[in-house]
Amino acid sequence: MRIAVLNLAFVVSGWLSWSAAVSAAELVLAAEGKSNYQIVLPDPTLDPIIDRALGKAADVMREMFLANGGTIPVVRESQADKQQPGIYLGDTAVARAAGVEASQLPVWAYVWKTAGPSVILAGRDWPATKQQDSGDRSCCLGTVKAMTDFLREFCGTRFLAPGGLVGIEFLPTPKIVIPAGLSRRKHPLVNYNSGGRPTTEVNEIGLNLLNNVTTEYFAHTHELAVPAEKYAEQHPEYFALFHGQRIRQHPHPWKPEVMVKEPHLCYSNKDVQELIYQDILRSLDAGYSDYLSLQADGFQPCTCDDCKRLFDTADWGEKLWLLNKHWAERLLKDRPGKFLVVSAYTVTGKPPTAFQDFPPNLRVSVGSYQQAFDLWKDGAIPGGFVTYLHAWGGYHLCGYLPVRTPQYAERTVRMYGQYHVKGVGLDSPPAIMWGLEGPTVYVYARMLDDVQNLTAQQLVEEYLQAAYGPAAAPMTRMFDELHHTLAAYAEVFGVDNGILPAKHGARRASVPRLSNASRQEHAGRVAGRDGISREDHHGLVRHQQAALPAGNLDAGTDRPSTITISPGSISPGSGLDI
Structure with a gap:
């Protein structure tokens, strides 16, 4: 990407006692290459992941000032010059004194607020409990999101692609001005928009690739709550009776000569029901807000007499929906404010006929297709939806070439707004080819910022102007051809x-x-x-x-x-x- 640096006259013969221009209407953070602001970070926390992420964010903000001809120090709060105004990032003492309790904000929510001449940019910064297979922990970095949105709105910064500074465009902004009484609290459209490895990269957060810290597992959780390897020998009655057997084995799909036990459960068994419910509580008590409830893949129903009589229906989709409704109703009393997410998958793929009014703490997980959402339009689902998006990936017919258009991206995010989608799992990271799919991914990302007012057309133009500058017109024609x-x-x-x-x-x-x-x-x-x-x-x-x-x-x-x-x-x- 072009990194535009504005060559402004800069007075180096000693800092003048130049203070932020404060009027009834605005604060001037920088002008003519000069600023007496400092970027202030919280003193080190107990979590180095958060400290490193906030440090990266501060570095990007400092680069923005440098691109506009000035320099600005980055300091810890305990070392800050109390006589100078600051841009305070995160859960600082200044933020708390101004009434901003960042640790109490919902995930990925943030606050912008002025405190005299100083500016507070703070969000919920929290590492999830579970250690990922890669060794990284999935973090909510609301302060980084607060900063990237601030840089875009007031400082001419465009986050165009991953990759550090090469993916960021600093448009010339000779005078950086904000409202003197700035006070804004923003909640994201979705609580997560992620797939694959967790990220702490500023660019990716600026593109709304938000880590999932709401749900511990995106997996078939019932078999994790009642693992066959643990219970099969002592409690075969926990498992589905099928062709006269409860404990059955099959070859491991990729480990030769390894046999694994079938995970299908006997759902009429009260112990099984309670083990799953206790696993729900365990996960939520670890700090997560949502629990995904999902039966085993390739679902095989139990044929015991009690399961046949369960909920007085022969339809296994109805049985499982009613069981999930029962868990959600218990959860509403035991853990108010927490959510049970039920995947509309295989046997539970259709809405239940036994009820249309869902408990307020029950969410439905569906695919990101209009038909999938429309199937549920007659139900009252106040908890909203989560979804998984197969927009990108090497499994498409054209492999690793571009596959999506800006209109598709706009339509998809508008669908999220229409159906109150609270989370998006990306089956594959967006854009195998960032150069050719950059405008489309930018539309998808930025639509999440303001789904009601932004459009694909204006966002493509915003992207092309930032990425290509004087070459935007011919590149516009090239991308028009590609998208058609x-x-x-x-x-x-x-x-x-x-x-x-x-x-x-x-x-x-x-x-x-x-x-x-x-x-x-x-x-x-x-x-x-x-x-x-x-x-x-x-x-x-x-x-x-x-x-x-x-x-x-x-x-x-x-x-x-x-x-x-x-x-x-x-x-x-x-x-x-x-």
Whole structure:
């Protein structure tokens, strides 16, 4: 990425006693390359992960000031100059004195607040209990999120990609000004948006790749609560009766000559029910707010008489939903404010018919597809949803090439807002190719900041201007072509989980194109940005239109037109597909 450094005149013959310009309306943090602010970190905490993360955040803020021609010290609170104003990051004594109790905030929530000439940026900074397989702990770093949003809104900073400073663009901001009475508390749209390894990187948090610290396991938790290796020998009655056997084994999927016991449970057994409920309490008492309730994969129902009579229904989806409802109702009394998350998966994939009003502490986990959410639209689910997103990944038909468009990203996040989604598990990290999918990932990330008001079009323009500067106009045309082609690909082949939808068996589809009026409007925006006149741009569009089959465009109308395409005959388009 370009790192723009503004060469401002800087007075080095001794710091003048230059104080922040304070008026009734604003605070000036820096102007003309000068600032007498200091970045103030909390004194070391008991957790070095948090200390390192806040230190990285302070370094990025210092680089922002440097890019605009000034220098600013980074100090611990105990070493701060009490005569100078500061930008206080995290759970500092100054923040607490101003009434900001960062440790009491919800995960990933934060506060911006001025205290005289000083500025407080503080969020919940908390490491989850569970040690990850990689050796890293998943942390909530609300202060880092507070700082990245602050830099974007007031300091011309754009977080475009992972990778440290090369993924950050510092746009020239000669004068950094904030409202003197700034006071804002922000809660994120989702409590997590993550997949794979935990992150403490400033860039990734700036892109709303937020660690999951709400849920201990994203796994088939019932078999973890009642492990066959522990209970099979002494309590075979805990396990599903199937073909006259309760304890069955199968070969381990990747360990040769290793046999594993089947994990399917006898859900009518009161001890089994209680073991699962006690595991729910154990996890929540460790500091997590949500517990994922999920039966074993490849679910095999128990055929014992008690299970057949369970809840007076033969439908195993109904049985499990009613059992989860029972646990949620107990939990509401035992651990108010905590949530049970039930995965709509295999046998529990459909809404229960026994009830439509869900307990307020029960959330439903579904896939990130409109059809999956729409299946639940008739139920009253005040706890909301969590979801898992298969947007990116090497399993798609085109492998590691770009697969998504900005419109897809906008549509997906709007769906999250519509259905009150509280968490997103990413099946694969976003963008295998950051260069070509950068605008799409940026739209996905930034839409999470303000789902009601942001749009894909404005965010793509924001990205391209920051990433490419004077080259934004030709890059806009290149990405228009790419996004239109990807939209056509998605319509023809489908990309959800790399599966060809049955509805496209004929391998033909209609793909929306822009009307001539919309094309002319776009041409007006880009005309002159790279030396191409409006007339020459229209000529380019006409040339590209002529290469398309007849009947593609509704000339002279504002109605979206369509083209009919088939694999192997997709011609490059020229429409604005963002």
